[in-house]
Amino acid sequence: MAETTLHIAGRVYDLRCRDGEEAHLAHLANLIERKARLAQQNTPGLTEVRTLLFAALFLADELNDLKREAIGRQQTLALESGDEPAARALESLATRIEKLRERLVAASPEA
Template identity: 75%
Template sequence: MADTTLHIAGRQYDIVVRDGEEQHLARLAKMIEEKARVAQRSTPGLTEVRTLLFAALFLADELNDRRRELAGRQEALALEADDEAAVRAIEALAARIEKLRDGLAAPAASA
């Protein structure tokens, strides 16, 4: 385990993390710090708790947007996949129709 210090909203937080996770946590803390600054600029005089609350809400809003975006992409991919299945089914039906046509044409040709 490793000790690291995070700086968020003008405060210092000493925490223990798994070895090798220090840089990852520092990047996450930087994201929170950026949102905390936005909250402090847009609403001066916020308490520490409210600053962190707004930072969390901003991040949750971004996460929600990304999840909706991802769901839309997954839905589009599912539709594309369905199109491929439909194309295969239509091609199989076309092949069957041609086979039936050839079967019907053969007795007429021999008559």
């Protein structure tokens, strides 16, 4: 197991992860950090917990939009072309997005 340090919303989080996943977790932490800064800019005076809550909500909203878009595209492609390989590719994309959501949840500071 590898160890990495993440910086999110002014705090430092030491985490263990699989070997080689340090850069990926740092990237995810950067996404969360950007959303946390956005929350703090839009609503000054947020507590740490509320900052992270809003960051999580922003990310969940984006993920939800991407899932809806992927499903919509999948349905459109299936209706327009009957192209089974394209439909499978979109389904695979939706699965990857769901796995990303699970990783975000697993990498959250409370995990």
